[in-house]
Amino acid sequence: MPAHAATRPATNALPGALAALALAALMWLAATISAQAQPLVEPDWLGTHLRDPNLVVLDIRGGTAYAAGHIAGAVNADYEHAGWRAVLPDGSGGALPPVDHISVIIGQLGVGDGDHAVIVADDFGAAARVYWTFKVLGHDSVSILDGGTSVWRTAGLPMATEASLPRQATFTPHYNDTLRADLPMVSATLASGSATLLDARPASQWLGQSKTAAVARFGHLPNATWIDQSSALQPDGRLKPAAELAVLFDTVAAGKPVVAYCNTGHLAATDWFVLSEILHHPDVRLYDASLSQWTHDPARPMVRELSSP
Numbered sequence: 001m002p003a004h005a006a007t008r009p010a011t012n013a014l015p016g017a018l019a020a021l022a023l024a025a026l027m028w029l030a031a032t033i034s035a036q037a038q039p040l041v042e043p044d045w046l047g048t049h050l051r052d053p054n055l056v057v058l059d060i061r062g063g064t065a066y067a068a069g070h071i072a073g074a075v076n077a078d079y080e081h082a083g084w085r086a087v088l089p090d091g092s093g094g095a096l097p098p099v100d101h102i103s104v105i106i107g108q109l110g111v112g113d114g115d116h117a118v119i120v121a122d123d124f125g126a127a128a129r130v131y132w133t134f135k136v137l138g139h140d141s142v143s144i145l146d147g148g149t150s151v152w153r154t155a156g157l158p159m160a161t162e163a164s165l166p167r168q169a170t171f172t173p174h175y176n177d178t179l180r181a182d183l184p185m186v187s188a189t190l191a192s193g194s195a196t197l198l199d200a201r202p203a204s205q206w207l208g209q210s211k212t213a214a215v216a217r218f219g220h221l222p223n224a225t226w227i228d229q230s231s232a233l234q235p236d237g238r239l240k241p242a243a244e245l246a247v248l249f250d251t252v253a254a255g256k257p258v259v260a261y262c263n264t265g266h267l268a269a270t271d272w273f274v275l276s277e278i279l280h281h282p283d284v285r286l287y288d289a290s291l292s293q294w295t296h297d298p299a300r301p302m303v304r305e306l307s308s309p
Contacts, residue, residue: 028253033100037116039277040146040279043155046071046118046184056111057170059120060084060130061149069159071120071152075166077109078125084133091296092289093214096133096180101139103173110166116141122148122214124233128269132286139176144273154236154286179276181259181285183293190222190301195257195283197224198275200268208304216295219304221261224238225251229262229270244273257283261290265274 047239049055050073057074059066066076083105085094089273096102100161111117117134119142121127127144134142153159181189189195199220204210206226208218210264220226231248239249249271258275262268265288275281294300 008265012024015106029179037141037143039116039143039273041143042146042181043152043157045154046098046145047155047157049197052116054115054165055118056109056115057118057120057145058109058111059132060126061121065149067161067163069153070149070161072158073164074120074160074265075110075164075270077130079121079123079130082109084130085266088267088289088293089291090183090289091216092264093292094266094292096136096265097175098177099137099173099222103131103171103225106134106137106139107169107171108166111139111170111171112171113139113172114141117144118143120145120148120152121223122150122237124148124237124239125229125266125270129266132179132269132272132288136176136179136286137171138176139171140141147236150237157189177284179285181261181287183289185285186221186259186287186294187263187300189259193223195259195285196252197221198252198258198260198271199249200229200260200262201225202228202230202270204264207229208302209306214263214292217298219302220295222303224261224303227271229267232270232274239274239278242278246280249275250302251282257285259285259287261294263290264288264292265290 057071058077059070059074060077060079062078083097086097087093088095119130121126131142131144189197199206204219211218227249230243232240258281260268260272265286268286268290272284272286276284296302
């Protein structure tokens with residue numbers, strides 16, 4: 001055999017080698033995106049990364065708002081109708097659906113195990129609740145577009161009207177129960193005082209002057225602390241700077257676990273997000289079923305103060 005023949009690469013090995021290199025490059029890119037995933041991203045960042053192969057933008061606004069204009073490539077994942085929350089016979093008006101069920105929905109929306117999901121909404125509580133859903137399912141590569149589509153428009157970035165169909169994806173859950181509070185835990189917390197119960201609703205609901213249809217009785221949980229989630233937001237819908245949030249949430253004990261609640265686990269997701277993801281409180285849980293479940297049983301205690309907090 002000629003000497004040069006021994007050093008010539010086999011031509012049929014080249015496609016396999018190139019495929020391996022391409023796969024390695026994609027895995028590196030996915031790992032890089034995951035490592036850089038921040039809780040909040042700005043419009044400029046999203047505009048720069050919009051074509052990244054492992055980035056999926058989920059627009060969770062309603063279908064009409066999505067059709068009127070959305071970020072190019074964003075998939076509509078309607079917060080109210082895509083299956084993010086479940087209504088249960090125990091009164092729960094917005095509970096986390098069964099893990100297997102919500103995981104299938106996320107995969108159908110085009111988010112796979114190696115993808116970075118960016119949540120877009122004009123309601124920060126809804127965005128935070130979907131963000132929490134990813135986190136409780138063990139998917140850490142997730143961010144919220146701070147300020148949603150309104151801030152995107154203000155930045156002068158382009159909008160599209162043509163719907164984007166989700167790609168095929170497989171989402172594998174790794175359920176993290178340290179981020180979620182259930183009914184027995186809340187009952188035990190009330191009995192022991194072992195955690196701060198944090199009410200995120202408006203003052204009129206906290207005081208018992210009003211309530212939503214999802215909640216059977218007026219008032220709040222005994223010995224709870226109150227921080228209206230709207231006080232964490234700027235007029236344009238973005239979160240306030242971290243230094244301001246630290247002052248706002250300074251009534252929450254640093255060394256004590258926190259359980260955030262509201263009516264259906266929607267508003268409380270903002271308080272959970274601020275404490276867990278921005279202020280890095282070490283032990284914050286979201287009671288996703290919240291008062292819709294709690295007040296379903298009239299024997300469970302509620303406090304109605306009817307005076308300023």
